Amino acid sequence: MYDDKGQIKGISGSVVTSSCPVNTSIYEVAYVGNEGLLGEVVRVRKNFADIQVYEDTTGLRIGDRVIFTGELLSIKLGPGLLGQVLDGIGRPLGKLGESSPYISKGTHRDAIGGESWSFEPCLNKGDRVGPGDILGEVTEKSFSHRIMVPLKIGAGKCEMTWIAPAGNYSSDDVVCEIDGQAIKLHQKWNVRVPRNVEKKLDLDRPLITGTRVLDVFYPLALGGTAVIPGGFGTGKTVTQQSIARWANADIVIYIGCGERGNEMTEVLEEFPKLKDVRKDAPLMDRMILIANTSNMPVAAREASIYLGMTIAEYYRDMGYDVAIIADSISRWAEALREISGRLEEMPGEEGYPAYLASRLARYYERSGNVVALGNPKRTGSISVINAISPPGGDFSEPVTQAGLRLSGCFWALDKALATKRHFPSVNWTQSYSLYTETLNEYFVTHVSEQWVLLREFALRALNEGKSLQEIVQVVGRDGLTEDEKWTLKLSELINIFYLQQNAFDVIDAYCDPDRQLAMLKTLKSLDDAVKDSLSKGALFEQIDSQQAFARDLMDLRLSKKEDYEDMSNSYIMRLRNDLSNLTAV
Numbered sequence: 001m002y003d004d005k006g007q008i009k010g011i012s013g014s015v016v017t018s019s020c021p022v023n024t025s026i027y028e029v030a031y032v033g034n035e036g037l038l039g040e041v042v043r044v045r046k047n048f049a050d051i052q053v054y055e056d057t058t059g060l061r062i063g064d065r066v067i068f069t070g071e072l073l074s075i076k077l078g079p080g081l082l083g084q085v086l087d088g089i090g091r092p093l094g095k096l097g098e099s100s101p102y103i104s105k106g107t108h109r110d111a112i113g114g115e116s117w118s119f120e121p122c123l124n125k126g127d128r129v130g131p132g133d134i135l136g137e138v139t140e141k142s143f144s145h146r147i148m149v150p151l152k153i154g155a156g157k158c159e160m161t162w163i164a165p166a167g168n169y170s171s172d173d174v175v176c177e178i179d180g181q182a183i184k185l186h187q188k189w190n191v192r193v194p195r196n197v198e199k200k201l202d203l204d205r206p207l208i209t210g211t212r213v214l215d216v217f218y219p220l221a222l223g224g225t226a227v228i229p230g231g232f233g234t235g236k237t238v239t240q241q242s243i244a245r246w247a248n249a250d251i252v253i254y255i256g257c258g259e260r261g262n263e264m265t266e267v268l269e270e271f272p273k274l275k276d277v278r279k280d281a282p283l284m285d286r287m288i289l290i291a292n293t294s295n296m297p298v299a300a301r302e303a304s305i306y307l308g309m310t311i312a313e314y315y316r317d318m319g320y321d322v323a324i325i326a327d328s329i330s331r332w333a334e335a336l337r338e339i340s341g342r343l344e345e346m347p348g349e350e351g352y353p354a355y356l357a358s359r360l361a362r363y364y365e366r367s368g369n370v371v372a373l374g375n376p377k378r379t380g381s382i383s384v385i386n387a388i389s390p391p392g393g394d395f396s397e398p399v400t401q402a403g404l405r406l407s408g409c410f411w412a413l414d415k416a417l418a419t420k421r422h423f424p425s426v427n428w429t430q431s432y433s434l435y436t437e438t439l440n441e442y443f444v445t446h447v448s449e450q451w452v453l454l455r456e457f458a459l460r461a462l463n464e465g466k467s468l469q470e471i472v473q474v475v476g477r478d479g480l481t482e483d484e485k486w487t488l489k490l491s492e493l494i495n496i497f498y499l500q501q502n503a504f505d506v507i508d509a510y511c512d513p514d515r516q517l518a519m520l521k522t523l524k525s526l527d528d529a530v531k532d533s534l535s536k537g538a539l540f541e542q543i544d545s546q547q548a549f550a551r552d553l554m555d556l557r558l559s560k561k562e563d564y565e566d567m568s569n570s571y572i573m574r575l576r577n578d579l580s581n582l583t584a585v
C-alpha cells in the first residue's frame with residue numbers, strides 16, 4: 001500500500017493544512033496527527049494539501065505528522081449493515097459503544113466484520129461472470145442478501161476459477177476467485193462515486209407514505225426525490241419518521257444530519273422499539289441509522305449523506321426499493337458552508353459556496369429506479385426524502401430554492417397551520433409533485449378507476465373554498481349564494497377530515513390507498529347529498545344546523561379499517577334522511 005507522510009502546517013477548525021507527497025489526490029484519505037484522526041483531502045496546492053478532518057481537531061499541533069493513504073474514503077459493503085447505527089463516516093456506534101459510551105479519537109473500525117454468515121453459492125466453477133452478477137446469497141435479517149460480483153471486475157465476461165462451497169463465512173473470507181482474483185464476501189466502494197447501473201427506468205410506482213395529503217395530492221414515486229421544507233416546529237421530523245415507519249420501501253436509511261442530539265436520541269430510542277408493520281419483526285431489521293448530530297464534527301456531517309447513499313445503492317443493486325431520509329439537508333449545507341469558509345473560497349449567496357446547487361444535484365442524481373448491472377436481471381430504486389430547515393421559515397433562501405429546483409416533490413410545511421395544530425402542516429397551495437401524472441396509471445389500475453376524478457373533486461373544492469374565503473373576508477359570509485356557502489363548508493370539512501392526520505393515533509397514523517379512496521368517496525357522497533337538498537330548496541343554514549358534519553366525520557376518520565365502509569354508508573344514509581325531512585316540510 002502507498003503510504004507517505006506530511007506535517008501539519010496550519011489548523012483552522014476542522015480543516016488542516018499539511019505538507020504532502022507530490023502525487024496526493026483530491027478525496028484521498030489521510031490520518032492526521034498522532035492520534036490518526038480520519039480526514040479527506042479537499043484541496044491540493046503545490047506541496048500542500050487541505051484536509052477536512054472528520055473528528056474533533058482539538059489538541060492537534062503544528063508539526064504533527066499526517067499519513068496519506070493513497071486510498072479514497074470507502075465503506076465495506078456486505079451482510080451485517082442492516083439494523084446498525086453508524087456515525088457520519090461509517091463507524092458502528094453500537095459496536096464501538098459496547099465497552100464505553102464514548103468513542104476515543106482516531107478509532108477506526110468497519111461497520112461489518114467478525115460475524116459469520118451462512119453462504120449459499122448459486123454459480124459454479126468455470127461459469128463466466130461479469131460485474132454485478134449474483135454469485136451466491138446469505139440471509140441477513142429477513143432479507144436475501146445477494147452477494148454480487150464487484151463492479152470493478154472487467155466488463156467483459158471473466159471465468160470463475162473457484163467458488164466456495166455452502167457454509168459459514170465471515171465478511172472478510174474469500175468466497176470465489178474470478179480470473180484468479182480473490183473475491184470476498186464484502187466489497188469496498190468509494191462513497192463519493194455513484195455505483196454503475198445498466199439503465200435508469202421511468203418512475204411509475206408510488207412510494208406510499210400512508211399520509212393522505214402526500215399520497216393523494218402530491219405523490220412521490222419510488223426512485224423519486226422529495227423535500228420537506230418547514231420552519232421551526234412545523235413537523236418535519238414527525239413526517240419523516242412516519243414515512244420511515246410506514247412507507248412501502250424495503251429498506252430505509254435514516255440520516256440524522258446535524259439535528260439536535262436529543263432529537264436523534266429519540267430516534268435511537270424509539271426506532272428499536274417499533275415493530276415492522278409488514279413483517280413480524282423489529283423495524284430496525286430493515287433500517288440503518290446514520291447519526292451525525294449538531295454537536296458532532298461538522299466535516300463528518302458533509303460525508304454522511306454520501307455514506308447513506310452508497311449503502312442505499314448497494315441494496316438497490318440487489319433488487320430492493322430503498323428510501324433515504326435525511327433530517328436535515330440544511331444542516332448538511334451549513335457544514336459545506338463552514339468547510340468552504342475555512343478554505344477561504346469565494347462565498348456565494350448567503351455565504352454558501354457557489355457549488356452548493358451542483359453538489360446537491362450530484363447527490364439527488366444518485367436516486368432513481370434502475371435495472372442493476374449483472375445477472376439475473378433485477379430492478380431496484382432509491383427514493384430520497386430530505387427535510388429542509390430554512391432559517392425563519394423563509395423559502396427564498398438558497399437551500400430551499402435548490403431543493404425546489406432539484407426535487408420532484410415539494411412538500412411545503414406551513415408555520416401558520418402548525419400553530420393551529422393542523423398536522424401534517426402541508427400547505428397544499430405551495431406544495432407540488434412532478435410525479436402526479438405518471439403515477440395516475442398506477443393508482444387507476446391498482447386502486448380504482450375513480451382515483452383521478454375523486455382527487456380532482458377534492459382539489460377543486462379546496463381551491464374554490466380558498467377563493468370564497470377571500471370573498472368572505474371582504475363581504476362576509478352573507479354575500480355568498482347557498483351553493484357557495486356549502487362549497488366553503490365542504491372545503492373546511494376536507495381540511496379537517498382529510499388533510500389533517502394524527503401521526504400518533506393508532507388508526508390515523510397510516511392510511512392505505514384503499515382507505516384514502518374510501519374517504520374521498522364519503523366526501524363526494526356527502527357533497528352529492530347536500531347539493532341535492534340545496535337544489536330542492538333547502539337553505540344552507542338549515543342543513544348546517546341539522547348536521548354535526550365534522551363530529552360524525554371525525555368518528556369515521558378514526559374508525560377501524562374493517563368498520564369503515566359500513567359506518568360511511570350509514571353516515572350517508574342518515575344524512576340523506578335528515579336532508580329529505582328538510583325539503584319535505
Ligand SMILES: Nc1ncnc2c1ncn2[C@@H]1O[C@H](COP(=O)(O)OP(=O)(O)OP(=O)(O)O)[C@@H](O)[C@H]1O
Nearest residue numbers: 231232233234235236237238423424501502503504
Ligand atoms: N402528523 C402529526 N400529527 C400530530 N402531531 C404532529 C404531527 N406533525 C407534527 N406534530 C407535532 O408538532 C411537533 C413538532 O414536530 P417536529 O419535531 O417534527 O417539528 P420539526 O419541524 O422537525 O421541528 P424542528 O424545526 O425543531 O426540527 C411534534 O412534537 C408534534 O407534537
